[in-house]
Amino acid sequence: MYRSNVLVCGGTGCTSSNSELIIQRLKEEIKAQGLEKEVNVIRTGCFGLCALGPIMIIYPEGSFYSMVKPEDIPEIVEEHLLKGRIVKRLLYQETVVDDQAVKSLNETPFYSKQKRIALRNCGVINPENIDEYIAVDGYKALGKVLTEMTPQEVIDVMKASGLRGRGGAGFPTGLKWSFAAANAADQKYVCCNADEGDPGAFMDRSILEGDPHVVLESMAIAGYAIGASQGYIYIRAEYPIAVKRLQIAIDQAHEYGLLGKDIFGTGFDFDISLRLGAGAFVCGEETALMTSIEGKRGEPRPRPPFPALKGLFQKPTILNNVETWANVTQIILNGPEWFRSIGTERSAGTKVFALGGKIKHTGLVEVPMGTTLREIVEEIGGGVPDGHTFKAAQTGGPSGGCIPASEMDVKIDYDNLTAIGAMMGSGGMIVMDDTACMVDIAKFFLEFTVDESCGKCTPCRVGTRRLLEILNKITSGNGTLEDIDRMEELCYYLKENSLCALGQTAPNPVLSTLKYFRDEYIAHVTEKRCPAGVCKALTNYVIDPEKCRGCTLCARNCPVGAISGSVKVPHVIDTQKCIKCGACMEKCKFDAISKR
Amino acid sequence: MKSLAELQAIRDKARAQIGLRSEENVEFRVQVGMATCGIAAGARPVLSAFVEEVAKRDLHNVMVTQTGCIGICQYEPVVEVVSADGSKVTYVKMTPEKAVRVVNDHLVNGNVVTEFTIGAGSN
Numbered sequence: 001m002y003r004s005n006v007l008v009c010g011g012t013g014c015t016s017s018n019s020e021l022i023i024q025r026l027k028e029e030i031k032a033q034g035l036e037k038e039v040n041v042i043r044t045g046c047f048g049l050c051a052l053g054p055i056m057i058i059y060p061e062g063s064f065y066s067m068v069k070p071e072d073i074p075e076i077v078e079e080h081l082l083k084g085r086i087v088k089r090l091l092y093q094e095t096v097v098d099d100q101a102v103k104s105l106n107e108t109p110f111y112s113k114q115k116r117i118a119l120r121n122c123g124v125i126n127p128e129n130i131d132e133y134i135a136v137d138g139y140k141a142l143g144k145v146l147t148e149m150t151p152q153e154v155i156d157v158m159k160a161s162g163l164r165g166r167g168g169a170g171f172p173t174g175l176k177w178s179f180a181a182a183n184a185a186d187q188k189y190v191c192c193n194a195d196e197g198d199p200g201a202f203m204d205r206s207i208l209e210g211d212p213h214v215v216l217e218s219m220a221i222a223g224y225a226i227g228a229s230q231g232y233i234y235i236r237a238e239y240p241i242a243v244k245r246l247q248i249a250i251d252q253a254h255e256y257g258l259l260g261k262d263i264f265g266t267g268f269d270f271d272i273s274l275r276l277g278a279g280a281f282v283c284g285e286e287t288a289l290m291t292s293i294e295g296k297r298g299e300p301r302p303r304p305p306f307p308a309l310k311g312l313f314q315k316p317t318i319l320n321n322v323e324t325w326a327n328v329t330q331i332i333l334n335g336p337e338w339f340r341s342i343g344t345e346r347s348a349g350t351k352v353f354a355l356g357g358k359i360k361h362t363g364l365v366e367v368p369m370g371t372t373l374r375e376i377v378e379e380i381g382g383g384v385p386d387g388h389t390f391k392a393a394q395t396g397g398p399s400g401g402c403i404p405a406s407e408m409d410v411k412i413d414y415d416n417l418t419a420i421g422a423m424m425g426s427g428g429m430i431v432m433d434d435t436a437c438m439v440d441i442a443k444f445f446l447e448f449t450v451d452e453s454c455g456k457c458t459p460c461r462v463g464t465r466r467l468l469e470i471l472n473k474i475t476s477g478n479g480t481l482e483d484i485d486r487m488e489e490l491c492y493y494l495k496e497n498s499l500c501a502l503g504q505t506a507p508n509p510v511l512s513t514l515k516y517f518r519d520e521y522i523a524h525v526t527e528k529r530c531p532a533g534v535c536k537a538l539t540n541y542v543i544d545p546e547k548c549r550g551c552t553l554c555a556r557n558c559p560v561g562a563i564s565g566s567v568k569v570p571h572v573i574d575t576q577k578c579i580k581c582g583a584c585m586e587k588c589k590f591d592a593i594s595k596r
Numbered sequence: 597m598k599s600l601a602e603l604q605a606i607r608d609k610a611r612a613q614i615g616l617r618s619e620e621n622v623e624f625r626v627q628v629g630m631a632t633c634g635i636a637a638g639a640r641p642v643l644s645a646f647v648e649e650v651a652k653r654d655l656h657n658v659m660v661t662q663t664g665c666i667g668i669c670q671y672e673p674v675v676e677v678v679s680a681d682g683s684k685v686t687y688v689k690m691t692p693e694k695a696v697r698v699v700n701d702h703l704v705n706g707n708v709v710t711e712f713t714i715g716a717g718s719n
Contacts, residue, residue, distance in 0.1 A: 003644065005614070005616055059617045084664060085664050131606060131609070132610060256597050264597055265598040265599060
């Protein structure tokens with residue numbers, strides 16, 4: 001019997017900041033102190049506070065150590081685990097009240113506003129141990145469904161819960177299941193979309209790494225509801241830790257008979273296989289994903305027929321995203337009314353956001369639908385660092401749009417975000433401050449979609465490229481006002497004529513930045529000026545002769561010799577030679593150099 | 597897995613292992629003095645005895661933890677039981693056998709084992 005549990009984050013974020021070494025050192029030190037029979041070291045999934053990784057929490061005290069370094073380990077083991085003295089100096093400082101008291105992690109600003117349903121087991125259980133999942137009521141929902149409910153009842157519960165697809169489009173999950181259940185066939189399939197492709201979104205990866213069994217259990221529940229015996233998880237090969245843990249979870253579930261034949265002796269058979277994707281963004285689109293599972297080139301196909309009628313291998317199929325699956329077991333166990341009581345009227349439950357960009361607490365947060373952007377950015381995220389001001393948040397990745405500061409108090413749910421021209425998307429949320437150029441942001445996402453367009457349909461293949469060309473023209477100072485109008489027109493054309501969601505949503509970053517930041521586009525065109533000083537072609541570095549002391553530091557640091565002047569005489573930058581690297585501005589001690 | 601009962605059995609067993617990761621509903625905090633003096637006097641087996649007995653009896657309202665030296669080294673191993681209302685009982689010169697009795701009498705049945713307390717020890 002262990003008296004203490006040391007949980008170390010083994011998610012991708014903390015692993016890349018070397019949590020494996022922490023675990024290794026912990027085990028060595030614990031052994032050296034002779035505590036190996038008393039203290040259990042557990043590698044968990046993501047805690048969410050990735051900015052402070054590697055993260056470690058010690059129970060029963062619940063002490064939260066952040067940014068742990070290998071050299072801190074001997075002190076923590078000797079002081080905390082051996083002698084029972086919490087090393088306050090190394091704790092997450094938000095949890096330290098004063099010299100005497102430490103408060104619970106759940107009382108810190110980052111966690112207190114969160115409500116964790118999809119992420120409830122991440123950072124709590126060992127994802128490679130099925131017993132720990134069972135200990136937190138794992139597979140209880142599957143047992144309940146198989147022994148107490150009819151397939152129709154399961155679908156009714158899902159419908160009543162109001163759960164909508166967390167992958168981005170927000171289609172009602174129960175309705176999707178009922179379509180597939182209604183179509184008779186000799187074989188049906190249940191698929192999981194783990195091809196999380198949006199730059200900046202990583203909630204699906206964290207769920208798979210921290211709580212893989214929940215996806216398996218929920219897929220089995222869906223299999224029972226629609227009459228399918230086979231499931232596929234389509235996951236990108238770039239998620240090696242998630243792939244490994246999923247495979248371990250599948251093997252353990254087989255061993256316990258929770259996957260396979262005759263589950264719980266009810267005669268229900270269900271099995272799950274993994275399919276690894278090569279990382280093409282388009283394979284996150286449902287029909288392209290299924291085409292890829294079939295072993296063909298990942299290209300979308302026209303709908304209808306919808307997958308619920310003719311999906312994988314032309315059989316009725318349901319496809320849900322990882323985060324959607326993570327909600328299913330809790331709805332079965334706690335009831336649809338419970339789920340509906342969280343969130344807003346038309347968007348029940350919670351949503352996980354991957355907070356990134358110019359924000360203090362980078363990481364993963366799960367909040368009830370209807371939380372405002374202001375709460376997420378300023379309270380949970382800790383605000384914009386380094387004295388800059390919030391300009392906009394980009395949600396939904398390359399398919400989404402920007403929420404400007406003026407809309408910060410909008411209650412975030414599917415419909416409200418669509419109404420202001422943004423999109424829930426998979427939940428990536430990139431915070432931008434006043435140093436971001438919105439035209440440049442739109443260009444960044446367009447570069448991504450140009451690369452990722454599969455090329456099957458012309459509107460997307462050619463249209464995204466033309467859009468990017470116009471954006472390049474504008475950011476290089478050669479744009480005209482007609483270009484802006486033409487670009488806008490092309491956006492609507494793309495939306496209406498592309499085959500799949502990739503092309504249909506590709507113009508969103510352009511449209512939403514045009515909607516809220518049109519003045520920036522116009523400044524690029526008419527004044528040949530980039531207001532944020534990002535677009536290099538439109539930015540010049542100048543030396544203020546009043547402030548320049550002629551110290552020659554800038555001239556010595558200029559890599560292209562563009563700065564001239566003698567000692568103690570104000571210097572001058574030759575804008576023809578200048579490559580706008582910014583080295584001079586960084587080095588100047590007198591604040592004499594600025595961007596114009 | 598052929599039955600729900602089988603699942604239940606695994607759940608019950610596994611729960612004891614991860615129970616200490618919950619900070620909710622703690623009624624009693626058992627603090628075992630684990631400074632140099634405590635360890636030298638044999639606090640480690642006392643701590644283990646508490647952990648095992650609490651797990652065996654499936655007590656979810658008890659948190660067993662460590663603390664440093666409280667300055668009465670001659671009475672080590674010292675164990676303090678702090679209730680939710682903040683009241684404190686201090687047991688001294690503890691042994692694994694005494695620990696089992698404290699769990700049974702005090703933590704389960706609410707009767708302080710007066711003869712093990714510091715008040716009794718000083719008489």
